[in-house]
Amino acid sequence: MTKTFHSIVAIAGTIIILASCSKDDNNGNNPVVNINKTVISAAGDNATVLAKLNEFRALAGDPLNSAPGATTGRREVNWDGVPANLTNTNNFPIDFFGSSDPTLANGRKRGLITGPGASFRVDSSDFSEIDPSYESQFEAFSPKKLFAYMGNVVTTVTFKVPGSATDAFVKSFAVIFSDVDVVNSTSVEYFNGNKSLGVFYATPASQAFSLVGVAFPDEKITEVKITSGNGLLATGVKDISNGGTKDLVVMDDFLYSEPQALQ
Numbered sequence: 001m002t003k004t005f006h007s008i009v010a011i012a013g014t015i016i017i018l019a020s021c022s023k024d025d026n027n028g029n030n031p032v033v034n035i036n037k038t039v040i041s042a043a044g045d046n047a048t049v050l051a052k053l054n055e056f057r058a059l060a061g062d063p064l065n066s067a068p069g070a071t072t073g074r075r076e077v078n079w080d081g082v083p084a085n086l087t088n089t090n091n092f093p094i095d096f097f098g099s100s101d102p103t104l105a106n107g108r109k110r111g112l113i114t115g116p117g118a119s120f121r122v123d124s125s126d127f128s129e130i131d132p133s134y135e136s137q138f139e140a141f142s143p144k145k146l147f148a149y150m151g152n153v154v155t156t157v158t159f160k161v162p163g164s165a166t167d168a169f170v171k172s173f174a175v176i177f178s179d180v181d182v183v184n185s186t187s188v189e190y191f192n193g194n195k196s197l198g199v200f201y202a203t204p205a206s207q208a209f210s211l212v213g214v215a216f217p218d219e220k221i222t223e224v225k226i227t228s229g230n231g232l233l234a235t236g237v238k239d240i241s242n243g244g245t246k247d248l249v250v251m252d253d254f255l256y257s258e259p260q261a262l263q
Helices: 002-022 046-060 132-136
Strands: 038-044 074-077 112-115 120-123 146-149 154-160 167-169 172-180 187-192 195-201 205-215 223-227 250-257
Touching (some): 038 172, 046 250, 205 250
Antiparallel strands (some): 187 223
């Protein structure tokens, strides 16, 4: 009986340990529950998403900054001002909107760094130059250019104080996706250093738009991990809604509060 009793106690202890671990698990639909946050999300046509996007803009702060030196307000990246020599090719620089070069225009100094590798693409053809079927698949939220990482479904975003090489944080970040078809295929995870602040999933909107935006008043967002669908764009690869097997998703606007220097 003693042996049986000890086995029951051991099993019960294991269950308690597992239960306590799952409380802070944020790899599913449950963001970290004990972190103060405001979530703004939407899915549907341009007008539907724009209404919620404007809520996020108010949350991130005014004004919309266009030069270094701000301490409040927000930044936006919609890809539409990218020059022709960096459009429709897979060589978009990861620091294009995070430059510290004083000779470059202020539009290049928005404190945004993408990663983790190369093969980023800003596209003005709805990616139809890669596969013709994409022209009817993807639509730009702010016409005409879209953004995708051609080498991975995961894009990371980090921040610099605009116009400098100083590491920075933001308090809020949002992204608009184009053509999310599958539940839980597309998400945004926020980090304060090595601490995850939660995973937030995009609501599907086939051949339309999905917005995910979160603000953390008591945290510093130092990195964002964006997962765009579960497949890579390539010639001959079709979206699941067009006879394929993968949910192909691309990105449009990024919005975030003014980056501040990490202390």
